[in-house]
Amino acid sequence: MEKQLLVDELLKLWKNCAGNAVSADDALPGCEGLIMYEEPIFGVSSAQDPIYVTFQQPEVVGPNFMLPEEWLPGARSVVSFFLPFTERVRRSNVGNPEETSPEWLHARIEGQNFLDDYTRAIADWFRARGAQACVPSIDDRFAVKPTPLPEGHPKGVHIASNWSERHVAYASGLGTFCLSRGLISVKGVAGRYGSVIVTEDIPADERPYTGIYDYCIMCGACARYCPAGAITVEGGKNQILCRQWVSGVTRRRYDPRYGCGKCQVGVPCEHQIPNPKFSKSLS
Ligand code: B12
Ligand code: SF4
Ligand code: SF4
Structure with missing residues (x-):
């Protein structure tokens, strides 16, 4: 199937x-009807x-x-997508580390629920065409666990x-990593990624980059805004400190929601590729 036809569908x-x-039932004060995502992009x-x-x-x-x-x-193809957060979600989270x-908290929690539903709908669409489809993020086998790095590695554990x-998005041509360890797409870093594996043949996209950090300009703005001191220009991002903040401090504060994302807003990579070498070649 051709990529443009797929994107249209x-x-x-x-x-x-x-x-x-x-929804009104879920909304924190002032957030009823908040639109969380802009149109997705696909790889x-x-x-x-x-x-x-x-x-x-x-x-x-x-x-x-x-x-x-x-x-x-x-499996023949992997369809990956990025759902960029709307300007309202992004602007609301700038400042006060x-x-x-509340808008960002909704985008983290209700936003992921929407993403799960959308991914299911994509999988069902492929199934209706006679293909098979798997969504790893909502599959029973999906798991997250600490993985030791080789001895002597400065980060110790993933x-x-x-x-x-x-x-998966990197493999599918959607973007590159950055200092804060998000993945920057042509629509920036502020948003969420999803994917579906299918048995249908779809032409693969080119990766318009060769280095894993090509789109990042290493300006350090994300490090300055991080409330947990988890990012440094020299050492990159410390996942443990980030996790203590996101899953510890913010969960206690905003339970049943949580989230932070200060490294993804008010920064040059928020909604675009900040590296002019790559943003020019794509425009
Ligand atoms: C566990 C997890 C966390 C943990 C650990 C984060 C982490 N860096 O892995 C904690 C709780 C800290 C966390 C925090 C957050 N998370 Co989180 N998290 C995940 C989860 C579930 C798995 C991540 C994972 O598997 N990491 C694997 C490790 C290995 O990744 P890594 O160490 O960064 O990878 C490096 C190496 O691979 C290295 N490398 C070395 N050699 C090579 C060679 C090649 C070829 C390549 C490609 C790379 C490479 O480069 C990478 C970057 O340095 C994903 C969802 C998912 N299923 O993917 C979401 C996810 C990463 N989180 C996400 C978000 C948004 C957040 C938060 C902003 C929370 C929030 N919403 O408020 C924060 C901040 C994240 C940030 N700054 O990027 C988004 C990222 C969106 C984006 N634009 O990039 C994801 C993808 C969820 C989603 N569905 O969109 N998260
Ligand atoms: S704020 Fe600057 S250093 Fe941090 S990820 Fe974005 S471009 Fe890279
Ligand atoms: S999500 Fe928050 S705590 Fe984690 S790296 Fe980004 S700014 Fe720091």
Whole structure:
């Protein structure tokens, strides 16, 4: 199937998928009807792309990373997408490092619920065409666990899932990593990624980059805004400190929601590729 036809169909599904607006029942004060995401962008990779095997190396994701073929026997393609947060969600979370905005909390929790529903709808659409489809993020086998790095590695341990959406998006041409360890797409870093593995052949997208940090300008703005001191220009991002803040401090404060994302707003990579070498070549 041609990529543009696929994109047209997936955009139709996105428009018909309920839940991108926060309902009155769920809304924190002032957030009723909040639209969380802008239109998604899509990337496709071959399920046989050798890059997936490299993700099983300890320093990349780790041996727990399951190949597309292991999730779905007969897998041919991986469809990855990025849902950029709307301007209202992004602007609301700029400033005051100590407080996560209610809009961002909704985008983290109700936003993920919407993303799960949208991913299910994509999988069902492929199934209705006679293909098979698997959504690792909502599959019973999905797991996140600490993975030791080789001895002497300065970071010691990865907190790694067996299906890393950022690595899949990187493989599918959607973008590159950055100092804060988000994945920057043409629509920036503020938003969420999802993916579906299918048995249908779809032409793979090119990766318009060669380095894993090509889109980042290493300006250090994300490090200045991080309330947990988890990011340094010299050392990158410390996942343990970030996790203590996101899953500890913010969860206690905003339970049942949580989230932070101060490293993703008010920064040059918020909604665009900040590296002019790459943003020019794409415009
Ligand atoms: C566990 C987890 C966390 C943990 C640990 C984060 C982490 N860095 O892994 C904690 C709780 C700290 C966390 C925090 C947050 N998370 Co989180 N998290 C995840 C989860 C579930 C798994 C991540 C994972 O598997 N990591 C694997 C490890 C190995 O990744 P890594 O160490 O960064 O990878 C490095 C190496 O691979 C290295 N490398 C070395 N050699 C090579 C060679 C090659 C070829 C490559 C490609 C790379 C490479 O480069 C990478 C970058 O340095 C994903 C969802 C998913 N299923 O993917 C979401 C996810 C990463 N989180 C996300 C978000 C938004 C957040 C928060 C902003 C929370 C919030 N919403 O308020 C924060 C901040 C994250 C940030 N700054 O990037 C988004 C990221 C969106 C984006 N734009 O990038 C994801 C993808 C969820 C989603 N569905 O969109 N998260
Ligand atoms: S704020 Fe600057 S250093 Fe941090 S991820 Fe964005 S471009 Fe890279
Ligand atoms: S999400 Fe993590 S790395 Fe980003 S600003 Fe918050 S604590 Fe720091």
